[in-house]
Amino acid sequence: QVQLVESGGGLVQAGGSLRLSCAASGRTFSDYAMGWFRQGPGKEREFVAAINWNGRITEYTDSVKGRFTISRDNAKNTVYLQMNSLKPEDTADYSCAADGRAYGTRRSPHDYDYWGQGTQVTVSS
Numbered sequence: 001q002v003q004l005v006e007s008g009g010g011l012v013q014a015g016g017s018l019r020l021s022c023a024a025s026g027r028t029f030s031d032y033a034m035g036w037f038r039q040g041p042g043k044e045r046e047f048v049a050a051i052n053w054n055g056r057i058t059e060y061t062d063s064v065k066g067r068f069t070i071s072r073d074n075a076k077n078t079v080y081l082q083m084n085s086l087k088p089e090d091t092a093d094y095s096c097a098a099d100g101r102a103y104g105t106r107r108s109p110h111d112y113d114y115w116g117q118g119t120q121v122t123v124s125s
Helices: none
Strands: 003-007 010-013 018-025 033-039 046-051 058-060 068-073 078-083 092-099 119-124
Touching: 003 092, 018 033, 018 092, 018 119, 033 068, 033 078, 046 068, 046 078, 046 092, 058 068, 078 092
Parallel strands: 010 119
Antiparallel strands: 003 018, 018 078, 033 046, 033 092, 046 058, 068 078, 092 119
16 A cells, blocks of 8 residues: 655645645555646546656646646655646646556556545635
8 A cells, every 4th residue: 555645735826836745655655656636626637747766757738838847756755746837727636646557657547556635726816
């Protein structure tokens, strides 16, 4: 089992920044690729970003490219999502997830084995 706990969400004005963190425990963190997903009000869960086990491969959904950066620190068992130039449409509950196929990145939530509880991000206009 892998336990994932997100933090760093909150209320921010449009144009502002937030950094989300996801702390993992339970198994060897570097055995997993990691992803961030979000679910806005009335919307389906959406892929945001993913990173492979050593951080050398990253992938983003088009709407966040150039604004969000995913990174990981395997020594700290933590994955991060730096979010800059936030927009009201970024408002959502953000969750991290772990994928046991560590060498690549995947966009489908069905490919992920473990999920955190989520952290709310609200961007005001």
